[in-house]
Amino acid sequence: MTEDDTPPADPAEARMRFVYALRSRGVTDARVLSAMEEIDRQDFVTGIFADRAYEDMPLPIACGQTISQPSVVALMTEALQVGPRDKVLEIGTGSGYQAAILSRLARRVYTVERHRPLARAAQKLFDRLGLTNVTAMVADGSHGLPDIAPFDRIIVTAAAEDPPGPLLAQLRLGGIMVVPVGQSDTVQTLIRAVRVESGYEYEELRAVRFVPLVEGIGQ
Numbered sequence: 001m002t003e004d005d006t007p008p009a010d011p012a013e014a015r016m017r018f019v020y021a022l023r024s025r026g027v028t029d030a031r032v033l034s035a036m037e038e039i040d041r042q043d044f045v046t047g048i049f050a051d052r053a054y055e056d057m058p059l060p061i062a063c064g065q066t067i068s069q070p071s072v073v074a075l076m077t078e079a080l081q082v083g084p085r086d087k088v089l090e091i092g093t094g095s096g097y098q099a100a101i102l103s104r105l106a107r108r109v110y111t112v113e114r115h116r117p118l119a120r121a122a123q124k125l126f127d128r129l130g131l132t133n134v135t136a137m138v139a140d141g142s143h144g145l146p147d148i149a150p151f152d153r154i155i156v157t158a159a160a161e162d163p164p165g166p167l168l169a170q171l172r173l174g175g176i177m178v179v180p181v182g183q184s185d186t187v188q189t190l191i192r193a194v195r196v197e198s199g200y201e202y203e204e205l206r207a208v209r210f211v212p213l214v215e216g217i218g219q
């Protein structure tokens with residue numbers, strides 16, 4: 001991610017500029033910044049886009065999906081307020097990048113993906129990187145993981161028309177969910193839901209654009 005258009009040739013410098021640029025986009029949480037410094041986005045971007053891994057843009061991955069924009073990953077992670085004892089659920093593994101960052105912040109991370117090849121590739125990468133507290137599973141994430149619930153934190157990285165009811169139900173009291181809400185072909189709103197005694201409190205965070213949350217398991 002560079003402020004000008006000339007990507008630096010030196011990868012170490014590129015990563016330093018990457019984290020610097022996250023700060024300049026308003027990310028202030030020191031734990032989030034250091035997790036994003038530790039996890040190398042280049043591990044999660046393969047093929048012809050690999051050399052653009054440090055740019056602040058979403059990039060294509062397999063199965064017609066995308067790895068999210070780093071500044072959006074950072075701001076969503078910050079909004080989730082993950083603590084070291086938290087059990088976290090992510091819906092939409094994609095490349096595994098967001099889950100890998102969460103694994104540095106949480107006690108345990110479960111990430112769910114509807115495309116088997118993506119879930120497999122992500123799990124392989126977690127194993128190779130020694131990220132032992134994160135598991136990728138193949139399922140329709142809109143149902144959550146009822147057998148493993150409740151969760152302290154839930155993050156959805158695909159856009160739903162409304163915050164999915166089963167996911168809200170799997171949030172622990174005091175738990176936080178971050179989810180992009182809106183039609184898939186337009187700009188969506190990132191919502192933070194907090195489970196309280198009387199129900200849920202909602203807050204609108206910012207405009208985002210995500211691929212849609214799709215029902216069922218992919219091919």
Ligand code: SAH
Binds near residue numbers: 068091092094096142
């Ligand atoms: N978090 C990812 C990017 C997510 S892209 C990363 O860090 O790279 C959104 C992902 O959500 C896609 O891979 C898509 O296949 C997946 N997805 C969409 N609907 C889903 C559903 N119902 N259950 C599980 N995964 C879903």
